[in-house]
Amino acid sequence: MRHYEVTFIVDPVLSGDEVKSTAEHYQKQLKDHGASITAVDEMGLTQLAYQIKRRSSGVYYCIEFATESAEWLGELELGMKRDERLLRFLTVKLDKYGVKYNDDKRNGRIGKKKEAAAAEAAPAPEVIDLDKDKAPAAATEAPNEDEAED
Amino acid sequence: MAASREDVKFLSNPKIGLKRKKYCRFRKFGIKYIDYKDTDFLLQFINEQGKLLPRRITGNSLKFQRRVATAVKRARHLGLLPFIGDMLK
Numbered sequence: 001m002r003h004y005e006v007t008f009i010v011d012p013v014l015s016g017d018e019v020k021s022t023a024e025h026y027q028k029q030l031k032d033h034g035a036s037i038t039a040v041d042e043m044g045l046t047q048l049a050y051q052i053k054r055r056s057s058g059v060y061y062c063i064e065f066a067t068e069s070a071e072w073l074g075e076l077e078l079g080m081k082r083d084e085r086l087l088r089f090l091t092v093k094l095d096k097y098g099v100k101y102n103d104d105k106r107n108g109r110i111g112k113k114k115e116a117a118a119a120e121a122a123p124a125p126e127v128i129d130l131d132k133d134k135a136p137a138a139a140t141e142a143p144n145e146d147e148a149e150d
Numbered sequence: 151m152a153a154s155r156e157d158v159k160f161l162s163n164p165k166i167g168l169k170r171k172k173y174c175r176f177r178k179f180g181i182k183y184i185d186y187k188d189t190d191f192l193l194q195f196i197n198e199q200g201k202l203l204p205r206r207i208t209g210n211s212l213k214f215q216r217r218v219a220t221a222v223k224r225a226r227h228l229g230l231l232p233f234i235g236d237m238l239k
Contacts, residue, residue: 007187007228043187048229058229062187090228097182105185 001066003038003099004073008080008089009058012045022085023061029076035067039106052087064094064102172209176217184217186224189231193238196222200235 008026010019023040030037043060052058073091080089094102104110175181185191195203195210195218202222205215225231232238 009229046230049226049232049235050229052229060228088228090224092186092224095183101183101185 001068002070003064003066003094004035004070004091005062005064005094005098005102006076006089006091007060007062009048009052009060009087011053011085011087012055012057012059014085018085019059022083023063026061026076026080027063029079030063030065033067033072033076035065038064038066039102040064048087055087058087174209174211174214176214177211181214184214184221186221186228187230189225192218192222192225192231196231196238198236198238200226200232200238 006026010022012019014022023042027037027040041062041064043062045057045059047057048055077089077091080086092098101110176184195208197203202219205212208215208218210218222231226233
């Protein structure tokens with residue numbers, strides 16, 4: 001099995017549905033060629049670093065797939081080159097580390113560690129606060145119980 | 151009475167002028183794959199004009215410098231990084 005990753009930029013002038021159908025069109029083409037799609041990453045509308053075909057922004061899509069033979073890849077790229085809905089595309093072969101990296105990234109083990117830690121840290125004080133709220137309440141309840149016992 | 155090393159007070163920081171040894175961060179931290187879509191990471195290897203920094207400055211090993219270069223070039227192709235920039239940082 002060989003792993004590949006194709007990233008392409010869709011023209012932002014198209015309507016949202018058209019953009020989605022473009023992405024689905026290529027997913028379907030990949031499947032027709034017998035590739036198994038590992039993941040589709042919608043990176044969304046992003047500002048380009050420089051103008052491409054007079055557009056200053058684009059919708060990024062990244063499809064990771066695995067296939068036994070890739071003889072049809074040139075054909076696919078030719079189709080992409082002729083497609084006016086795409087601004088640009090790039091197909092990359094992934095080595096085993098690349099596959100692992102993408103897998104880790106999807107499971108939130110890379111890069112988002114800080115964010116995840118921050119997310120964990122953020123609710124944590126709330127929990128502590130709740131405990132604090134409960135603690136005085138328990139303290140006030142405790143004497144009552146004592147009185148009840150008396 | 152010769153003063154022992156700890157008693158000596160330096161007028162300036164004696165570590166000034168000493169060169170810190172450069173290292174390849176990919177080797178050191180075991181990074182095996184450089185993602186061309188991770189722009190924030192790649193920004194560490196280019197200067198303000200968007201040019202690749204030399205190995206002399208980044209301290210990368212040759213193997214990983216080559217990989218950084220390809221990743222930056224791929225990012226440029228996809229419009230994630232500029233070919234020519236100004237005040238990138």
